[in-house]
Amino acid sequence: MISAAIVGGTGYTGIELIRLLSAHTEVSIDLLTSRSEAGTRADEIFPSLRGVSDLVFSDLDDKTLSTLQQCDVVFFATPHGVAMRQAEALTQAGVKVIDLAADFRLQSLSDFEHWYQQPHTCPDLLKTAVYGLPELNRDKLANASVVGNPGCYPTTAILGLKPIIELQNQQAIRLIEPRIVIDAKSGVSGAGRQASLALNYAETTDNFKAYGVTGHRHLPEIEQGIAQLLNSQFTHRVRFLPHLIPMIRGMFSSIHMELTEAGKDIDWQKEFEASYLSEAFVDVMPSGIYPDTRSVRASNRLRIAVHQDNERAELTALVVQDNLVKGAAGQAVQNMNIMFGLNETLGLNFAPIVP
Numbered sequence: 001m002i003s004a005a006i007v008g009g010t011g012y013t014g015i016e017l018i019r020l021l022s023a024h025t026e027v028s029i030d031l032l033t034s035r036s037e038a039g040t041r042a043d044e045i046f047p048s049l050r051g052v053s054d055l056v057f058s059d060l061d062d063k064t065l066s067t068l069q070q071c072d073v074v075f076f077a078t079p080h081g082v083a084m085r086q087a088e089a090l091t092q093a094g095v096k097v098i099d100l101a102a103d104f105r106l107q108s109l110s111d112f113e114h115w116y117q118q119p120h121t122c123p124d125l126l127k128t129a130v131y132g133l134p135e136l137n138r139d140k141l142a143n144a145s146v147v148g149n150p151g152c153y154p155t156t157a158i159l160g161l162k163p164i165i166e167l168q169n170q171q172a173i174r175l176i177e178p179r180i181v182i183d184a185k186s187g188v189s190g191a192g193r194q195a196s197l198a199l200n201y202a203e204t205t206d207n208f209k210a211y212g213v214t215g216h217r218h219l220p221e222i223e224q225g226i227a228q229l230l231n232s233q234f235t236h237r238v239r240f241l242p243h244l245i246p247m248i249r250g251m252f253s254s255i256h257m258e259l260t261e262a263g264k265d266i267d268w269q270k271e272f273e274a275s276y277l278s279e280a281f282v283d284v285m286p287s288g289i290y291p292d293t294r295s296v297r298a299s300n301r302l303r304i305a306v307h308q309d310n311e312r313a314e315l316t317a318l319v320v321q322d323n324l325v326k327g328a329a330g331q332a333v334q335n336m337n338i339m340f341g342l343n344e345t346l347g348l349n350f351a352p353i354v355p
């Protein structure tokens with residue numbers, strides 16, 4: 001059995017990790033941490049865990065840190081800046097680290113420091129970290145000891161653009177114009193479990209708003225995905241605009257592109273289907289059928305629909321996922337499966353919840 005620990009077990013991605021890993025046949029959760037709930041049983045705070053887990057939260061003190069070093073893998077479901085303070089000691093002890101925050105996502109230190117407003121404490125380790133998007137980095141993930149689990153919006157953006165940028169590289173000709181507009185919506189759980197005025201029920205229910213209009217920290221991650229991960233031979237300018245929608249889980253990203261003359265000659269439905277043919281967790285919808293967030297709720301599947309209009313030179317990719325599963329905890333478990341040589345779908349191959 002793989003011995004796993006979850007640092008930050010009281011947050012929304014932490015509880016989602018407990019749900020997924022408790023049902024995983026090859027994993028035992030041996031440690032859960034929370035500073036505010038240390039000493040409390042997890043199922044007292046989350047009755048959904050009664051009969052599933054009898055674990056008690058531990059504080060993040062020296063004793064816990066030495067227990068973490070006995071584990072095979074530690075998931076950090078914590079705010080940005082926590083994992084990077086523990087990662088060196090853990091990797092030196094042979095422990096694999098999967099950070100659900102952004103400490104190991106951006107290769108550029110200056111981007112990290114600019115967008116996350118803090119210095120990076122282990123830049124050398126950052127150089128060895130692998131960006132945890134299995135559909136693009138599967139081979140590297142197999143040997144990774146530190147994984148930066150992608151942000152939820154970048155997962156939808158990079159997977160929505162992958163077939164296009166890859167074909168553009170292959171044909172060495174622009175198939176879409178430089179400007180890409182990503183109009184994205186997230187459920188409120190994307191902001192985490194901390195109480196705040198902006199996130200209370202009366203503010204978020206029966207309401208709809210944009211945020212991060214002047215710039216959001218996921219923009220450099222999306223740009224890195226296009227330039228480095230997809231190795232784009234052509235430059236692209238991304239306009240990324242996130243919105244908060246009045247639902248709990250779910251994310252819907254509409255990616256708008258303009259086709260070049262060469263791009264109009266491509267059958268994009270066929271290209272997307274071919275690109276994701278062997279991917280267990282990326283589903284390309286049949287032509288003319290558009291995905292909704294309910295079709296992925298509580299599942300690790302991401303669904304994409306492509307709309308092509310040659311007369312208007314428009315190409316639109318519509319991407320949906322559950323922000324807490326493929327957008328966070330599910331993707332982390334998918335990464336863990338790859339890092340430990342397990343079948344990638346283990347513990348993740350369940351249907352979404354409808355309604």
Ligand SMILES: NC(=O)C1=CN([C@@H]2O[C@H](COP(=O)(O)OP(=O)(O)OC[C@H]3O[C@@H](n4cnc5c(N)ncnc54)[C@H](OP(=O)(O)O)[C@@H]3O)[C@@H](O)[C@H]2O)C=CC1
Nearest residue numbers: 008009010011012013034035036077078101190192193328
């Ligand atoms: N929610 C989402 O959809 C997504 C979230 N993420 C990222 O995953 C991470 C976790 O998100 P989420 O679960 O929503 O966050 P929450 O705010 O819901 O939970 C944060 C958890 O971290 C613990 N924590 C907070 N500060 C510290 C600290 N300094 N040291 C140790 N533990 C700490 C908290 O418990 P306590 O204070 O008791 O210790 C809590 O368990 C974040 O970095 C987030 O950006 C990524 C993709 C999607």
Ligand SMILES: CC(=O)N[C@@H](CCC(=O)OP(=O)(O)O)C(=O)O
Nearest residue numbers: 100101102151152186187190191
């Ligand atoms: C709705 C909402 O607030 N979403 C979060 C993004 C989700 C997330 O947690 O991503 P990171 O891991 O990069 O922080 C936000 O826009 O800040």
